[in-house]
Amino acid sequence: MTGSAPAAGGDHGLVDIAVIGGGINGAGIARDAAGRGLKVLLCEKDDFAEGTSSRSGKLIHGGLRYLEYYEFRLVREALIEREVLLASAPHIIWPMRFVLPHSPEQRPAWLLRTGLLLYDHLGGRKQLPASRSLDLARAPEGAPLHPEFRRGFEYSDCWVDDARLVILNLIDAAQRGASILPRTRAVRARRDGAVWLLELQGEDGRTQMVRARALVNAAGPWVQDVVQGVAGQNSAQSVRLVKGSHIVVPKFWTGPQAYLLQNSDRRVIFVNPYEDDLALIGTTDIPYDGRAEDVTIDEDETTYLLEVLRRYFRTPPQANEIIHAFSGVRPLYDDNADNPSAVTRDYVFEVHGAQDTPPLLSIFGGKITTYRRLAEQALQRLGPWFPAMASAWTARRPLPGGDVGGTFGDFVSGLTRDYPALPLKLIQHYARLYGTRARQLLGPPGASVDLGRHFGGAFYEREAIYLRETEWATRPADFLERRTKHGLHLTPEERAAFENYV
Known part of the structure; x- marks a missing residue:
């Protein structure tokens, strides 16, 4: 193929911030920092978004089910961010309506209606329509469902092309002067006076040294590997790895709506239109203790997802209709919850380094919807080391390609x-x-x-x-x-x- 990859940024020399990790959190921080006038380098050991950030449920949402766990602050922050992101990237983020059939065996109707009313108002909704009740026996949204599901609700959230969201942040960071290095591994780092000496290794085996005033560890499932193995620091925080798997099948209902299905284990399953004529179904929530690189869907997960579909739909897809499947490892902040579904989707920062030593900031947890706000808060935590840094700006600027004007x-x-x-x-x-x-x-x-x-x-x-x-x-x-x-x-x-x- 002709052409060449984007320039890596030339001689890196001394940078203000070196970001380790090319998922959504690292990309968001690199973009924000570069736009504040800081000299930024980002390295990723694989391709960008190759891990968790391309294997999500592809939704920008507040997290309706998190209300059950009293995560009101997180839900409110996510709903506010939903509005910000929809305005910033309308080409890869767009509204979607979700139909929630009422299943009396799980949650009472009054609880669902109350939760949806709270969801409508908690984040200052402006662009999306409010929730409403549905008579599924008459509404076209009920046609694909078994007749016993006669009552339901409909609410709004947003779809996102998750991997492209990462790339757009990186493009913007590069346009603002950041050096972006794919397939470049952080090998080791040590403090040398007022800077970190960071050794990087490309896929060709060649190494280079970078001097950085601060390190940001946005390695996701590998965050502890970077803290301990690369930077040689001890950490008081930890992540819990939870596997989430999805299947892709031909779309088996008519209409643009998605479905949110309650299961007997109190989990919920999303059934979303995908790529015009396909459906994306997931996710599972399973504790995972293997290597994040090796995660794959297993037969029990496929059976689990198909059984939920059979419970609700008249003509659900069969196993032989699955055309694609993928799994991702969510690096959730470990809050010691017993149930993987109840583990917080919030995020925590850990900073190693006093005012007179170069800092290492590590990120534990987070979700794609709140990545931009996470980036702002990460740079706020680094503020004492960069007193001349410009103020936050990303809430007001579109991502590359997002300046469509009008509808x-x-x-x-x-x-x-x-x-x-x-x-x-x-x-x-x-x-x-x-x-x-x-x-x-x-x-x-x-x-x-x-x-x-x-x-x-x-x-x-x-x-x-x-x-x-x-x-x-x-x-x-x-x-x-x-x-x-x-x-x-x-x-x-x-x-x-x-x-x-x-």
Whole structure:
């Protein structure tokens, strides 16, 4: 493939902050810090969002079920952030309505209605419609469900392309001067006077030394490995690893709505529209003590998810209809809760270093919805070491491609007029993934667009080159699974051909 990856930032020399970890928390901190005038370097041992941050339920939400555990502050913060993020990236984040069938064996209807009313008002909802009651015997949303589910509720949250959220933060950080290093491992770090000496190793085995006034450990499931193994510090905090698995099947109901299903173990399962004609179903919550790199879905989890679907839907999918499955490890802050589902989704910071020594800030826990607020608070904790740092700014600025102006539908209409030779489905794909950056990908309006080789589905060579040149994509899975979801729409032969091309 022609083209080259984005520049790594040249000679790193002395940086203000070195961030270890290229998931959503690390990316958010790098973006925020770079926008405050700090010199930033971020390293990630694999591809960006290769771990937890591409294996979520792909929702920006307040966490309705967390109200049961009295996590009111966390839910309120998440609901406020839901509004901020929806405004900042309308191309990869959009509203979704969730239907919650009432199952009397689990929670009484009055409790659900009360919880939804609180959910409507706790975060100062402005952009999304309020919750409402549904007569599932008459409402079209009830048609796919078994007839015994006659009553339900509907409420709003948001969908997000999780891996792209990471990439957009990194693009913005790089545009603001940050050095972004994929597939670069933090080997060891030690204090040397007023700085950290951080040794990095690229995938080619070559090493380099970076001097940093502060280290941020945003390694997610590997946070303790960095504290102890890389930085040689003792930690009073810990994470609990919880495995969450999802399955992808052909969409088996009509309409744009998602479903939230209560199960007999008091967990809830999301059934969400995915990639137009597919459905994403999950998640499980299972304690995990293996290597985070090795996590996979097991047969019991698949059975669990399918049984929940059978309980609610008239024509649920069967095991042989599963076209994809994935698992992720959530590095939850260990609050000693007995039930994995009850472990807090809040986050905790730990800072090693006094005012006269360079700090190491480590992040335990967190969730994708609150990543931006987490980044603000992380930099607030580092404020004593950077008194000249500018103030918080990310709540008011769109992410790259998010400056669509007006409605997203109006933006798509504008692209359609500017590139009349392209099919509408392809225009919609570019608009969703790239927002206003789609014009950079496609070239001047009205000009003939050479898309190059067709790999299958909506995937053309022009997009592959763009991803390599602007989004650090180098390996097949970078292109097909994280930067895009083209891999779900290619035949095995088409996928093999693209892998040979790369």
